[in-house]
Amino acid sequence: MGYTLNRQQADALLAALSKDYTVYAPKRFLNQGRYSATDVIRYAEVERFEDIVWQTKSDYPAKEVLTPIQQALFYFTEDEYRESKGPKKPILILARPCDINAQHIQAKIYAGNGGYTDLYYERVREMVKFAMMECCGGDDTCFCVSMGTNKTSDYSLAFKFSDDGVQVQVTDNAFASYFGDLPQTDYTPSFVEENELKVTVPDLSDKEVRKALKSHPMWQEFNSRCISCGACTVACSTCTCFTTRDVIYGDNPEVGERRRVTSSCQIAGFDQMAGQREFRSTAADRMRYKVLHKFHDYKARFGDSHMCVGCGRCTHRCPELISISATVNKVSAAVNEIKAGLAQK
Amino acid sequence: MNHDINVKKMRLNCFRQSKVPGEFMLQMRVPGGMVDAKYLSVIQHIAETWGDGNFHFGTRQTFDITGIKYENIPAVNEYLETYIREVDEELCEVDMNMVAHEPHPWDPKSGYPTIGARNISGCVGNYHCICGNINTFELARKLENIIFPSHYHIKINISGCPNDCNKAHLCDFGIIGVSKMTYHAERCIGCGACVRACEHGATRVLSLNEGIAKIDKDPCCCVGCGECVRACPTSAWTRGEKPLYRVILGGRTGRQTPRTGKMFLNWASEDVIVGVLKNWQKFSAWVMNYKPEYLHGGHLIDRAGYKKFKELILEGVELNPECMVAEDIFWHETEYRSNFNVKPIEMHHTAGPQA
Numbered sequence: 001m002g003y004t005l006n007r008q009q010a011d012a013l014l015a016a017l018s019k020d021y022t023v024y025a026p027k028r029f030l031n032q033g034r035y036s037a038t039d040v041i042r043y044a045e046v047e048r049f050e051d052i053v054w055q056t057k058s059d060y061p062a063k064e065v066l067t068p069i070q071q072a073l074f075y076f077t078e079d080e081y082r083e084s085k086g087p088k089k090p091i092l093i094l095a096r097p098c099d100i101n102a103q104h105i106q107a108k109i110y111a112g113n114g115g116y117t118d119l120y121y122e123r124v125r126e127m128v129k130f131a132m133m134e135c136c137g138g139d140d141t142c143f144c145v146s147m148g149t150n151k152t153s154d155y156s157l158a159f160k161f162s163d164d165g166v167q168v169q170v171t172d173n174a175f176a177s178y179f180g181d182l183p184q185t186d187y188t189p190s191f192v193e194e195n196e197l198k199v200t201v202p203d204l205s206d207k208e209v210r211k212a213l214k215s216h217p218m219w220q221e222f223n224s225r226c227i228s229c230g231a232c233t234v235a236c237s238t239c240t241c242f243t244t245r246d247v248i249y250g251d252n253p254e255v256g257e258r259r260r261v262t263s264s265c266q267i268a269g270f271d272q273m274a275g276q277r278e279f280r281s282t283a284a285d286r287m288r289y290k291v292l293h294k295f296h297d298y299k300a301r302f303g304d305s306h307m308c309v310g311c312g313r314c315t316h317r318c319p320e321l322i323s324i325s326a327t328v329n330k331v332s333a334a335v336n337e338i339k340a341g342l343a344q345k
Numbered sequence: 346m347n348h349d350i351n352v353k354k355m356r357l358n359c360f361r362q363s364k365v366p367g368e369f370m371l372q373m374r375v376p377g378g379m380v381d382a383k384y385l386s387v388i389q390h391i392a393e394t395w396g397d398g399n400f401h402f403g404t405r406q407t408f409d410i411t412g413i414k415y416e417n418i419p420a421v422n423e424y425l426e427t428y429i430r431e432v433d434e435e436l437c438e439v440d441m442n443m444v445a446h447e448p449h450p451w452d453p454k455s456g457y458p459t460i461g462a463r464n465i466s467g468c469v470g471n472y473h474c475i476c477g478n479i480n481t482f483e484l485a486r487k488l489e490n491i492i493f494p495s496h497y498h499i500k501i502n503i504s505g506c507p508n509d510c511n512k513a514h515l516c517d518f519g520i521i522g523v524s525k526m527t528y529h530a531e532r533c534i535g536c537g538a539c540v541r542a543c544e545h546g547a548t549r550v551l552s553l554n555e556g557i558a559k560i561d562k563d564p565c566c567c568v569g570c571g572e573c574v575r576a577c578p579t580s581a582w583t584r585g586e587k588p589l590y591r592v593i594l595g596g597r598t599g600r601q602t603p604r605t606g607k608m609f610l611n612w613a614s615e616d617v618i619v620g621v622l623k624n625w626q627k628f629s630a631w632v633m634n635y636k637p638e639y640l641h642g643g644h645l646i647d648r649a650g651y652k653k654f655k656e657l658i659l660e661g662v663e664l665n666p667e668c669m670v671a672e673d674i675f676w677h678e679t680e681y682r683s684n685f686n687v688k689p690i691e692m693h694h695t696a697g698p699q700a
């Protein structure tokens with residue numbers, strides 16, 4: 001089923017959907033950018049068609065809807081506690097294919113890792129349906145095609161936006177009723193087939209190569225370039241790391257809540273253990289850990305894909321202009337050098 | 346060579362007397378220090394046709410062309426018409442037929458009608474700079490038509506942020522772009538990047554509240570620079586919707602009593618800045634008994650006293666709710682000669698209408 005809606009009809013559709021779903025989409029927050037007179041585009045509830053930013057990629061990923069930067073896990077009073085409540089209404093998320101594919105990766109971590117399902121993720125995830133926003137091409141930081149995340153079939157609705165309105169494909173019958181007597185038109189979403197940017201992920205299957213890569217001098221540049229702020233992992237579509245914090249209300253230590261708060265492997269102290277021991281105490285170490293996690297370790301564990309979906313948000317948000325694609329290319333060069341060296345032995 | 350030139354008249358026309366008798370340096374206004382690069386060919390043409398081929402960046406961001414012979418000044422002025430019309434009349438919407446808000450027909454072939462209010466200088470501001478809170482030259486262009494043309498002096502320096510690269514602290518009326526930040530606690534991951542940024546580059550007003558892993562702020566001492574916003578990896582700190590301004594008053598250099606300016610207004614809106622500057626002519630005229638003389642703005646405030654200045658300059662200005670005004674200002678001058686101000690009473694300056 002396909003429909004063509006003008007702006008007014010799109011507003012009406014959004015209003016009707018909002019009765020049954022909490023609808024999230026990329027939204028522009030004026031002047032909230034890192035630099036003055038720049039905006040931030042991030043996920044938020046939308047009420048009007050014009051609120052939806054479809055022309056450009058959001059700064060922050062769709063994961064914020066499922067796993068917000070901060071969420072309450074439970075509340076406690078003396079020796080009693082109560083779990084926080086999950087979403088009251090089903091959720092509809094407007095997302096590009098990269099963000100939808102990212103959820104399959106996040107689900108592996110939250111609901112398929114170590115035989116334990118994360119309740120707080122699961123109770124949201126099962127309420128979520130996706131409305132796929134046809135990607136109008138991304139920008140010069142995108143490399144979804146290289147990562148195989150440019151396509152998806154995991155959506156109930158597909159939208160193709162324009163200034164005049166939106167074309168819709170309905171793939172989930174649960175949504176048919178929202179279109180009533182509207183005449184059907186032909187619309188099948190298309191996917192980005194080629195990015196300007198292409199990334200070749202190096203083959204790291206050889207343990208000797210990985211060992212040599214760990215101490216390769218290529219990482220040293222990040223000791224002076226990377227400021228370990230964590231903006232890349234916060235903006236990452238797939239990063240899942242969090243910490244928990246107990247917050248005491250006012251001056252009564254008997255009352256409070258336990259929160260889950262986003263954390264980042266890039267921030268100093270992330271891996272600090274008892275006795276102040278750290279595994280990765282330099283920016284270079286942390287960068288290496290992140291890059292190899294995204295382009296080797298995750299796939300080695302879960303098998304099907306790399307953890308990076310090629311959305312390019314880490315590059316886009318980095319205040320020091322460190323490009324993940326350029327970094328992967330540097331890894332490739334280092335790996336070639338290492339392999340040539342090993343062959344000579 | 347025998348010259349009979351009224352150099353004061355030349356100065357008023359923005360031609361500065363050279364140590365070589367009969368030669369002058371043209372000072373072209375560049376409000377906010379930003380114009381289309383196409384005007385570089387205008388400078389080159391003037392310098393190579395009538396000047397000595399050289400060009401100096403004026404310390405107040407004027408285009409200065411040296412070595413112009415007196416007899417060539419009419420030709421230079423005629424050529425300047427296009428530049429003055431495009432930059433002052435069109436870009437800054439200056440009414441060239443007014444001087445100090447009084448009708449005064451301008452002969453477009455005669456060059457600048459007055460040097461009075463000096464070129465408004467500006468850092469590059471948020472047009473380019475990652476620290477800037479405001480667009481400095483857009484503000485300069487809005488203010489140019491309030492203060493120019495006028496025979497009364499005022500030096501305005503605009504800095505995009507409290508780092509004050511353009512030295513708002515060293516002019517009559519220094520404007521600094523600031524912002525009141527909003528803290529979105531729900532986006533804060535408690536990483537402490539803003540705390541370190543504020544400690545390193547600003548006024549140390551942030552601290553990490555270990556109990557809740559959120560940020561505490563001492564809003565009183567925040568300078569509104571936005572370093573916290575730049576440092577934050579999650580957009581938990583954002584700038585306020587509208588840029589605000591700090592005004593640093595009465596700074597100056599000079600041979601007698603150089604001093605750093607002091608804060609006059611904080612968190613003022615653009616409307617307040619515009620309103621205050623609209624009163625500048627009136628204030629200056631009052632202090633000098635309605636006879637403009639070659640005296641910089643800060644000295645006028647000295648003569649009137651800060652409280653009188655405040656009364657006249659804020660007349661009819663509606664302050665935005667956030668705006669703070671200095672109740673008093675105590676400047677600290679470099680005394681090249683001790684007790685500089687102690688002198689026979691007949692040498693004292695007067696202020697206000699004289700009988």
